Amino acid sequence: MKLKGVYIAFFAIISGFLAGCELLVLDPKGPQADKLANVIWISIITMIVVTIVVLVMLTIILFKYRASKQDPDYKPPHIEGNKYVEIIIVGVPILIVAFLSVVSVISVHQVETAPEGYETDEPLVIYASSSNWKWHFSYPEQDIETVNYVFIPTNQNVEFRLYSHGTISSFWIPQLAGQKYAMSDMTNYLNIVAEEPGEYFGRNANFNGEGFAENEFNVTALPADEFDSWIEDIQNTAEPLTEEKFEELLEPGHLGHMTFTGTHQDFMPAPEGENSPHNHGKSDSEDDSGHPH
Amino acid sequence: MDFSDRFSIPPHDDPMLYASIVAIVLTSIAIVVGVTYFKKWGYLWNNWLTTVDHKRIGIMYIISALLMLFRGGADAVMMRLQTAVPDNTFLDAQHYNEVFTTHGVVMIFFMAMAFIIGMMNFVVPLQIGARDVAFPRLNALSFWLYFTGAMLLNLSFVVGGSPDAGWTNYYPMAGPEFSQHVGVNYYNWALQISGIGTLMTGINFIATIIKMRAPGMKLMKMPIFIWAALITNLMIVLAFPVLTIALLMGTLDRQFLTNFFTTSDGGMDMMWANLFWVWGHPEVYILIIPAFGIYSTIIAAFSERNLYGYTSMVASILAISALSFLVWVHHFFTMGQGALTNSIFSITTMLIAVPTGIKIFNWLLTMWKGKIRFATPMLYSIAFIPLFTIGGSTGVMLGMASADYQYHNTLFLVAHFHNVIIPGVVFAMIAGLIFYWPKMFGFMLNERIGKWAFWNITIGFCLAFFPMYFTGLNGQARRMYTYSEATGFSTLSMISFIGTLLLAVGFVFLVYNIFYSYRHAPRNIGGDPWNARTLEWATHSPVPEYNFAISPTVHSEEAFWDYKENDYELFKGKVEDIHMPNNSGWSIIFAGFFFAFGFFFIFHVWVGVIIAFLGIIGCLIYRSFEKDDGHHIHKEEIEATEKELGGAK
Numbered sequence: 030m031k032l033k034g035v036y037i038a039f040f041a042i043i044s045g046f047l048a049g050c051e052l053l054v055l056d057p058k059g060p061q062a063d064k065l066a067n068v069i070w071i072s073i074i075t076m077i078v079v080t081i082v083v084l085v086m087l088t089i090i091l092f093k094y095r096a097s098k099q100d101p102d103y104k105p106p107h108i109e110g111n112k113y114v115e116i117i118i119v120g121v122p123i124l125i126v127a128f129l130s131v132v133s134v135i136s137v138h139q140v141e142t143a144p145e146g147y148e149t150d151e152p153l154v155i156y157a158s159s160s161n162w163k164w165h166f167s168y169p170e171q172d173i174e175t176v177n178y179v180f181i182p183t184n185q186n187v188e189f190r191l192y193s194h195g196t197i198s199s200f201w202i203p204q205l206a207g208q209k210y211a212m213s214d215m216t217n218y219l220n221i222v223a224e225e226p227g228e229y230f231g232r233n234a235n236f237n238g239e240g241f242a243e244n245e246f247n248v249t250a251l252p253a254d255e256f257d258s259w260i261e262d263i264q265n266t267a268e269p270l271t272e273e274k275f276e277e278l279l280e281p282g283h284l285g286h287m288t289f290t291g292t293h294q295d296f297m298p299a300p301e302g303e304n305s306p307h308n309h310g311k312s313d314s315e316d317d318s319g320h321p322h
Numbered sequence: 323m324d325f326s327d328r329f330s331i332p333p334h335d336d337p338m339l340y341a342s343i344v345a346i347v348l349t350s351i352a353i354v355v356g357v358t359y360f361k362k363w364g365y366l367w368n369n370w371l372t373t374v375d376h377k378r379i380g381i382m383y384i385i386s387a388l389l390m391l392f393r394g395g396a397d398a399v400m401m402r403l404q405t406a407v408p409d410n411t412f413l414d415a416q417h418y419n420e421v422f423t424t425h426g427v428v429m430i431f432f433m434a435m436a437f438i439i440g441m442m443n444f445v446v447p448l449q450i451g452a453r454d455v456a457f458p459r460l461n462a463l464s465f466w467l468y469f470t471g472a473m474l475l476n477l478s479f480v481v482g483g484s485p486d487a488g489w490t491n492y493y494p495m496a497g498p499e500f501s502q503h504v505g506v507n508y509y510n511w512a513l514q515i516s517g518i519g520t521l522m523t524g525i526n527f528i529a530t531i532i533k534m535r536a537p538g539m540k541l542m543k544m545p546i547f548i549w550a551a552l553i554t555n556l557m558i559v560l561a562f563p564v565l566t567i568a569l570l571m572g573t574l575d576r577q578f579l580t581n582f583f584t585t586s587d588g589g590m591d592m593m594w595a596n597l598f599w600v601w602g603h604p605e606v607y608i609l610i611i612p613a614f615g616i617y618s619t620i621i622a623a624f625s626e627r628n629l630y631g632y633t634s635m636v637a638s639i640l641a642i643s644a645l646s647f648l649v650w651v652h653h654f655f656t657m658g659q660g661a662l663t664n665s666i667f668s669i670t671t672m673l674i675a676v677p678t679g680i681k682i683f684n685w686l687l688t689m690w691k692g693k694i695r696f697a698t699p700m701l702y703s704i705a706f707i708p709l710f711t712i713g714g715s716t717g718v719m720l721g722m723a724s725a726d727y728q729y730h731n732t733l734f735l736v737a738h739f740h741n742v743i744i745p746g747v748v749f750a751m752i753a754g755l756i757f758y759w760p761k762m763f764g765f766m767l768n769e770r771i772g773k774w775a776f777w778n779i780t781i782g783f784c785l786a787f788f789p790m791y792f793t794g795l796n797g798q799a800r801r802m803y804t805y806s807e808a809t810g811f812s813t814l815s816m817i818s819f820i821g822t823l824l825l826a827v828g829f830v831f832l833v834y835n836i837f838y839s840y841r842h843a844p845r846n847i848g849g850d851p852w853n854a855r856t857l858e859w860a861t862h863s864p865v866p867e868y869n870f871a872i873s874p875t876v877h878s879e880e881a882f883w884d885y886k887e888n889d890y891e892l893f894k895g896k897v898e899d900i901h902m903p904n905n906s907g908w909s910i911i912f913a914g915f916f917f918a919f920g921f922f923f924i925f926h927v928w929v930g931v932i933i934a935f936l937g938i939i940g941c942l943i944y945r946s947f948e949k950d951d952g953h954h955i956h957k958e959e960i961e962a963t964e965k966e967l968g969g970a971k
């Protein structure tokens with residue numbers, strides 16, 4: 030049968046690829062991305078089993094019941110359905126979905142909070158805000174700001190606070206964690222830990238206009254002491270960020286890597302807490318401050 | 323931007339645009355000259371443009387859908403050509419953005435929707451043994467409003483500029499601050515106008531199916547496609563008003579500077595995403611449920627078996643349609659609504675796999691103990707089963723909220739939805755078209771050429787889309803007009819481009835087959851060339867205007883099969899005068915005013931808007947006072963026709 034050959038070839042190719050390639054998402058360098066890679070593998074394997082079962086059933090049926098193989102007088106029977114068969118075809122999918130739901134619910138709670146082993150640490154806070162088509166990283170504690178690149182210490186929980194100066198963008202470092210949106214009227218929180226020093230690729234994944242394709246940034250993870258000396262370096266050498274300068278940076282376009290002392294949080298704070306545009310007074314400000322750490 | 327800039331023809335200085343303008347003008351002239359030369363204006367006007375016959379309206383929908391398939395297909399080839407090699411400069415970013423936006427809009431609204439509505443138009447009245455839909459004039463208006471929307475959107479390519487914010491059109495990117503040219507106005511008005519048509523179709527078909535079934539056809543004796551059509555139209559009526567309102571809010575933001583979705587003054591961009599997907603997820607099921615109905619019909623016919631588990635098939639359609647309104651958040655798990663919300667929507671999303679799984683097993687069990695014939699409609703249906711299983715499986719993977727943080731906005735997602743929409747909806751529509759072709763036109767399409775098309779399309783599909791699962795997992799975001807060599811996407815992208823070309827070749831075979839068969843295929847094929855099971859095969863091919871000389875009486879969901887195999891008497895009674903609705907030019911004129919209204923609104927030409935609006939009101943007033951009692955086809959006339967076609971049916 031032609032069909033069967035084609036299907037077998039597909040599956041050979043697919044499994045070959047999955048086994049052989051180093052796909053970014055399946056090559057995690059931190060606990061959050063690692064968790065997600067595991068979830069992805071669990072679902073891939075489950076779904077491959079499902080697909081193979083369907084394929085095998087289909088192939089057998091096509092072989093056995095094709096007209097060319099049958100007596101020309103054969104009259105297929107009228108079959109309404111069968112209680113037991115129906116219990117199986119409802120029951121099995123329910124079991125599979127139940128299993129995957131448990132995995133999904135547990136893992137989504139895990140990646141929405143600080144990774145295991147880092148819960149008690151005070152996180153390093155970095156504001157990552159997007160403008161067409163750049164990323165601005167403010168380090169409020171260290172009082173510095175970078176554009177289109179970010180340095181983080183390894184083995185330390187970093188809390189990225191995400192928002193946008195305009196269009197919706199999606200902050201994504203595939204080897205460290207999944208995406209989260211950066212929007213103009215709400216701040217989102219993303220916990221990231223890098224467990225290996227190195228350079229990582231980050232980008233905006235959500236289409237936001239003409240400069241979208243190049244809307245990337247660089248992540249460098251360094252051991253804590255090197256990170257500290259990097260900070261010190263910048264505090265000593267970089268120019269201060271003024272409000273006029275920042276307005277200029279917000280103009281649509283592309284910029285290379287840039288470094289400043291001071292952050293734009295001082296004059297243009299993130300939309301969180303009392304600065305949230307949907308904060309209508311004290312009573313409902315709780316929704317905004319009750320974010321997970 | 324000043325006024326004349328907005329109007330610019332063409333919107334960019336680009337040889338390709340000039341070329342397409344020339345092509346459009348030449349084609350239009352050729353059509354006008356051709357029709358005049360062959361003296362076909364009268365024929366065109368009397369038999370097609372003014373028709374209220376559900377079969378002809380269905381065929382017009384399908385022809386438009388095929389044209390849009392080629393428009394959208396050309397976009398697709400351009401996109402994959404641009405991304406076939408790294409750092410390509412065939413299209414620049416702005417062009418690429420316009421191309422993928424129109425591709426999505428055209429394919430979903432003007433190709434897929436038109437195809438399923440066309441198919442329902444042709445099949446539903448025949449399959450329930452009726453003479454037409456409940457409101458034939460309204461049906462014609464639905465078509466012309468859809469057509470108006472499609473023309474408006476296509477016009478944007480040459481006048482003013484196409485929308486460029488993606489088919490999802492997220493604000494604030496689509497708002498007045500970030501998108502200043504008229505592209506998104508076109509989006510709003512083209513979808514608004516065709517959406518009104520779709521909503522009217524929904525109401526019309528619900529009424530038709532509820533009120534006009536043949537005697538004896540109780541709800542649980544309706545063929546499965548009728549169930550699919552009923553549920554689909556209920557979903558249309560529930561979902562489309564949300565889109566209508568969202569588009570209206572977008573229009574107000576863009577053209578009257580309100581702040582529904584803006585970043586300032588209390589506007590909320592997240593609101594658009596919610597409204598869009600509250601409509602958008604049901605929409606994808608509006609597309610797939612009729613396709614399921616077609617597959618059920620075809621698989622039963624070519625297995626020579628009744629549909630296995632009819633009751634559970636009906637129940638699963640109901641379950642899918644209900645669940646599909648409860649899952650929209652899965653399109654933005656990454657918006658930051660927290661773990662609890664995401665968990666709930668993750669579970670509802672994956673639950674859809676249960677009724678879908680039931681359907682897959684029922685199709686397999688329908689073939690079991692059958693007598694399977696591999697005609698082209700069946701080939702598409704067979705290929706659908708494993709391919710859709712893969713697409714559904716990746717859907718479940720996307721439905722796992724945590725993992726979706728890694729798939730969202732990547733080519734993995736693009737692979738998923740093409741994997742469900744192409745083998746799901748497009749294959750079904752091609753299979754349905756081949757299956758119903760003899761009913762529509764009285765001759766069959768060539769099987770050999772059909773199989774060439776099938777293999778090209780199927781293999782092309784796999785080559786084009788499976789690589790995207792991998793580049794997606796490798797970090798390739800969707801909607802990027804180019805990428806660098808260093809990313810490592812190039813080999814797989816090239817494979818994908820080759821697959822796209824195979825798909826295109828397959829579609830060329832499909833069209834060639836129509837020309838070939840028109841010239842060479844034998845006529846006089848009888849009413850039932852496939853040995854099928856449902857009522858539409860009990861009348862002649864092509865179907866006479868009145869569908870059935872005598873209304874059939876039904877006692878099961880496969881009344882025609884029982885008539886053939888079990889001596890069931892289908893046509894009780896005798897030929898009588900038949901009352902039919904009159905043709906009318908009103909619908910096309912009405913839609914013409916809508917076209918003007920939309921066009922002037924897009925460009926803020928208020929005088930034009932007012933005049934067109936008065937025209938619309940005038941049409942409504944005229945219609946309210948018009949007396950149109952239809953006409954009768956007399957008994958003698960029917961008997962003569964039936965005799966000529968071969969026996970009373």
Ligand code: HEM
Nearest residue numbers: 606610652653671675714717718720721730731739742743
């Ligand atoms: C078992 C069934 C299915 C499940 C669990 C499922 C799940 C999903 C999920 C979770 C997404 C969002 C992913 C993201 O944006 O990150 C998605 C996207 C999509 N799905 Fe499905 N899906 C299923 C079947 C279908 C079917 C049958 C169709 C169409 C006929 C379809 C069409 C789409 C489309 C068009 C999108 C993407 C829209 C866009 O962002 O442009 N899906 N699906």
Ligand SMILES: [Cu+2]
Nearest residue numbers: 603650652653
């Ligand atoms: Cu959805």
